Amino acid sequence: MGKRITVEDIAKQLEISSMTVSRALNNRPGVSEEMRKRIIDTAKELGYRPNQIAKSLVLKKTYTIGIVIPKMEHFFFPEALRGIEDVSYEHGYHLILTHSNEDRERESIAIQTLEAKRVDGILISVSEAGGNIEEYQNVVKAGLPIVFFDRCVFGIGASCVHINDEGAARLVTEHLINHEYKRIAHLRGPEGVSIGKERFNGYKKALEEYNLEYNAHLVVESGFNDDGGYQAMNKLLNLPRSERPDAVVAVNDPCAFGAIKSTKQRGLKIPDDIAIVGFTDDPRASIIDPPLTTIRQHAYTVGKTAARQLLTQIEEESDEIENITVDAELVVRRSCGCLGF
Amino acid sequence: MGKRITVEDIAKQLEISSMTVSRALNNRPGVSEEMRKRIIDTAKELGYRPNQIAKSLVLKKTYTIGIVIPKMEHFFFPEALRGIEDVSYEHGYHLILTHSNEDRERESIAIQTLEAKRVDGILISVSEAGGNIEEYQNVVKAGLPIVFFDRCVFGIGASCVHINDEGAARLVTEHLINHEYKRIAHLRGPEGVSIGKERFNGYKKALEEYNLEYNAHLVVESGFNDDGGYQAMNKLLNLPRSERPDAVVAVNDPCAFGAIKSTKQRGLKIPDDIAIVGFTDDPRASIIDPPLTTIRQHAYTVGKTAARQLLTQIEEESDEIENITVDAELVVRRSCGCLGF
């Protein structure tokens, strides 16, 4: 590593103390304007770059927030990330990005890394494998602000930012019920992940409300991606003809795409033979054939909101916990049986 | 911030020196097995988390690499990011993610931030606005390893990882020529960005090779996203009928999507009235109507390769510059006029 210029180097060159250099470069009072100018000029001339590491050590503050994301492939996360980045940038914070790859162990390592790097706060969406509750609790106990987004963990004293998953799932299921589908299936997310559970609850409540029978055979766990949706849909389509669903609520859009693939492969028509709806509003949803009816999640807003909440906790040193719901909306396209585009 | 446990705290509790604690926790020789065990146990008990900041200060090494990405919305970047993350994780490095948002000023700030954070190396894809050449040169001069990926800057002594943009653009243009299209247009990327220039060159060379006339009216700058493609295509379609293109090479898939939208809005059929091809192989490319013929870029591989190159430079302290080309392939679908799938 090429030797970097330090405040000391600047100080020596000008035959002053490093303290004066520090004051000048950080725009603090106690330096004459003339001296300040000379210092800034020399700093530029020497190509000085402040050492944030040393600064962080003494100030006990890194201006960095840590992010744990379970899966980069989901459109939702890069989009949320963009929201997080925008807000952080405005506040002068930077991001350390880690990736759990839906793996519990790797998530645990990621959190410990972020603690070691002394981030000022953590934003996390838990892995599909279900969370490291104890690890989260340690973070909370250590007084390190942590905010969950999308896939949350409630009741451990941390803020959560998410859409109203239950309500939205209910909404989209009701939409199918209004189409008079009778055997509505659900490709559900994992039990251990909040959104899997909540969306399932929404689906179930909609059925109850309209006095449709809940049928456990029609609920298949699918994980969160295309392939899981494909496999799960295959299971449903392997049922005896009379037991097959006439409509499907997928836990998210990738699952719905997998389900669409499976359905088409068997020569079945969507929505004529089976209606399928998703959840996310992935960019592909509007251009797939047929265009997918889904819930628009506003990932960008979720990211922004989560980052704001975290920064509030960091900067106000408050430990006030909030449970924030971001609006989501039903986007009606054609895969549900509606004609409109 | 809750006070964190330090090696000193552990040392006091065991009535030993902090040096012994450091040795034990870092698996270094010079500590009896019994003592090591006691130290590790106490560390766990107290919930010790090493302070990577202090460590970095003394070791002059952060195990962190900085990333500058121009636009999160392009599918390419999250995918490249995934490749980068996988490789870094294997090597025990972490990522600081910054986002230039295609803005030159913001990119410049991002680079300075990364230098201040004393990252061990930088991976960058330059902003659409064209790069801060001087800034890059400063980084190189400071001896900080930097690798460009996808959107590169050549000739300043930094490694580059990219696909053979010129060759691939030529390939896809040739494919159109073989379809016997005569008036082939190009929606081109910005002059100041390597891939814009290279792809344009490839397009031009293909025309030359087949003795097709190059027509400057048929080349319109489109930027890199949907809307730019839409606007640029509108310009082409506003030409007198006889001057309109019968085929279009878009600089990337988002542009192609915009062009498709514009074309469809005018009631023109793709590929019958106008063929359109893209570049990227965005997830939407295979499901749009008609499925888009494009160049598959293997963003994941580009990310992986760039990260590997950077880590090699970091760990071997070599300043050997490489210009690495990642294979890309033509993906033939229907928007070019082929029948297949």
Added chain:
DNA sequence: TTTAGTGCTGATATCGTTAACGTGGATATC
């Protein structure tokens, strides 16, 4: 003239960790 205040600058300690060298005692070697 003395006192107090103000404006600029410097000396020293500190953040948490590790490198480099030092020490004391047990064991091995001749």
Added chain:
DNA sequence: GATATCCACGTTAACGATATCAGCACTAAA
């Protein structure tokens, strides 16, 4: 029995920055 070697552990300094307190020159007020 003297010397060398090795092991386990300790002491000190350093990384690069800032906080804190102190000092010095000068001005204003008493």
